[in-house]
Amino acid sequence: MRAHPSDVVDFFVYVVVLNLAVEYLPAVISEGFTLSLLTALLLKVALELVLVLKGRVIARFKAAETRPGKVAAGLLVWVVAAGSKLAVLGLVDVVFGARVSLGGFVSVTLLVVCLLLSRAGVRRLLD
Template sequence: MVVLNLAIEYVPSVISEGFTLSLLTALLLKIALELVIVLKNKVIVRLRAATTRRAKAAAALSLWVVAAGSKLVVLELVDLVFGDAVSLGGFIPVTLLVVALLGSRAAVRRLLVDDTPAAT
């Protein structure tokens, strides 16, 4: 939510007509991001398990398709669900938004993980 609203405030091409729409868009982005991460992890497992050049190339191509294609899917999904009320700008702003979302996701997870050894 914070990342999306910062993008709305500072990136002119990212537009939401109101708080409720930005909240729903953030939820949609979170769900899409989590699904893309699951898919990406499955492709990475296939890439690591590949033993032939052809299999590695196919897995690497699949990883590229997931990485690039997910941005296009997000743009279409937002357009389908919210129409003209929400605009994420285009491929470059969505890519930057997704990178920021991934960074904030990782930072929050690091904050929430307890690295201290358990007392025995």
């Protein structure tokens, strides 16, 4: 599987945002630049999977025709949105242990939002 140029740009955007978070958010820790590169790569893969899953759940929400179906799909969107942050925290902990910390739920949520907004901004700038 070949990397698309936008994937490479996303990776570099993630590296920059992650290292800014390490510098300015005390809860976000990386013991070195190599670890931040590897963490950015892990975040890129994890967030791509989350975006695919979230897209499927949103499609299910839009396709639901009954009120209970809409409510169930809406709850599923919430579970994916919140659960993905916890999954990212757990994944980083399993892969890197104490050498990398993204803080808690609030800091990882802020980091993910900044990653996705930065990615969208750079993609828009390049298009």
